[in-house]
Amino acid sequence: MALALTLPAIALPALTASAASAASTQRAATYTNPVSSGFADTFADPTVIRGQDGYWYAYGTSDPLRSGEGTPHRVPVGRSSDLTTWTFAGDALGAANSRPPFAAADASYWAPDVRYLDGRYVMYYTVTDTTTAPGGSAIGVSTAPTPSGPWTAEPQPVIAPRPGGGGGYLWTFDPAEFTDSDGTRYLYYGSYYGGVYVTRLSADGLHAVGAATMVAIDNKYEGTYVVHRDGYYYLFASSANCCAGPTTGYSVSVGRATSPTGPFVDANGVALTASRVGGTPVVTQNGNRWVGTGHNGLVTDLSGQDYLVYHAIDRNSPYLDQPYGINRRPMLLDRLDWIDGWPTVRAGAGASDTPQPAPVTAGDETFATRPGWLPSSWQVTDGYATGTGVAYRDQRVEGDVRVEADLRPTAGAAAGVVVGSATAWLDRAAGLLVVDAxxxxxxxxxxxAGLDYGTWHNVAVEVRHGQLTAALTEARQSGPIVSVTLTLPPNVTEGRLGIAGRGRADVDNVSAAKLYRPVTRTVAAPRTGHLVYADEFTGSAPGPGWSWVRRDNAVTVAGGQLNWPVENADLTGTANSAGVLLRDAPAGDYTVETKVTLDLGENTVRNYQQAGLVAYANDDDFVRLCQVAIWNTRQIEYGHEMPYAGQLSYGGVTLGTPATTTWLRLVHTTDPKTGEHRFRAASSADGRHWTWSGVWTFPADVTPRIGLVAHGGAQPAVTAQFDYVRIYQP
Known part of the structure; x- marks a missing residue:
């Protein structure tokens, strides 16, 4: 269904006239997804880092960038000054001597993750095939002096191919590095076949150390990214099929933990390693042009506002060239809100396809030339400032503000950021991050203890409602290494902005912006309205108005339930052997709900027994919301089959956590512009607290009916018990 959100205006603090003009332009700016369109039709699995040169750099999976190009780029790189307009900056692994020696000749390179570690850029990536274990994927690593290269590959993989228990190799995909507050480095990796793991890394980040720990169960998640925030470690991960064209249901969920090794649990307390697997939705498709909204990174603008970078598929143009070829997955950027301790894109509104307020990126000082405000005790060399004492910028700050700079104190020195009469010091002599007001x-x-002071670190100072927080990060990534907070009396942080050195200090990328205003409420969930129909299954047969597609004579109504032994049949593909119990849907908007008990057990393979709701146009055009056994996991899948380009396309979104008894809802609305039918899914384990998920659509010229299904496999025998079907309208 259509969702909208009115965003707060973004303004900068009091500035000089020239800076105010730049800020006004920034405030007025908007952007529209996909942000990669300037240089790429597809740019999958993106990650973004801000380089020491002040530009943002994006890295993507190896694919051709443009339709008709044919030849894949080996980790294409984009560069941007504003996060929304990107240009092509070459291929990270384009040269033959830049690729790892253990990679097979025809290997591809997927899902790069780039970090700034100890003064160099480190890129982790999937190598899809290796010479040492043909058919086995691995995690490679390369280093470079700048974010645009040149990249030098390490001779050995960080994570070597891992044999699977049933033969072949586990999917060693999708690396993501994380540095904890004690300086320990970790690497997350893995996918559906084998699960997601975390291992410690050596201090230089180039080698795995010790045993790995599973953090997300197999057959559910891949594409992880970890952020440390407010005492929790948040594990973002993608689920479902990444690449099913117009029916791609890829989406991002999250769990959090008090340790980087887990256990990660969702907002309902369910672990990401449980058989009835947990996960709180972060972004999923909302019924606009975008489907398959997944595989994310995270970037923060100069106001402190977080943004999710991820890819998606335009359901109207899902392939790069011919149908069922390379999926066309451009890069999207959307605001990430943290509400009640959980991240969600645009307060739950999901992916945007209309103009959005642009990130705050203007007005920072990168020292490309010497600015007039630097006193003689400061010099500019190699694009950064070096000096001692205080240098005040021609800019005043007041109110809630974010000020940041990259700092590098020399031996025995301290480098600082000045905000009014307060200074945040990176004090190398004392080994402290200090706030002095x-x-x-x-x-x-x-x-x-192991912090490398000889490399750049970012110190960001945020002032909100009289409380000042200074945070130290590596290149603004993954949350603070350390942070310190000080409550201040009024007006302490109002005044001039500056940089400072006790002893010789290096400073770069100085910025100040009005601190972002956090969104504190999610968009409203759909309301059920008034009950207009109910079949409580109190008789000996379904009530009037029901009809069958392929009647199942094993279905009975008794004891206030419709009892349906799960059929050894299916609706997907061309077999179309499963029964469907249907009734006409009411005109206009409505919600259909059922309560279904289906005991699928846990941790055993029962593919693909399922039961739940269906919205059905015909055997080849339907959506299906079911609790389902997927190998060893139990999930709620919201699948869609439709005809496309002479074939049948099927994919699904996964949402929520099933219980033995699960409540399911489909909410129908009509797009006022196109007449499309939109069906949004929700699930609940108690009938009161609902997890809302993706939207699938039907064309305006069809009339979907609604009903029930129970199929996917007859062994071991299990019966789905439906307590009721209820329909509500506004």
């Missing part, structure tokens, strides 16, 4: 107002936190 004068008059005895001071707070400090110890820095990790």
């Amino acid at each position: 004068g008059a005895g107002r001071r707070a400090a936190v110890a820095l990790p």
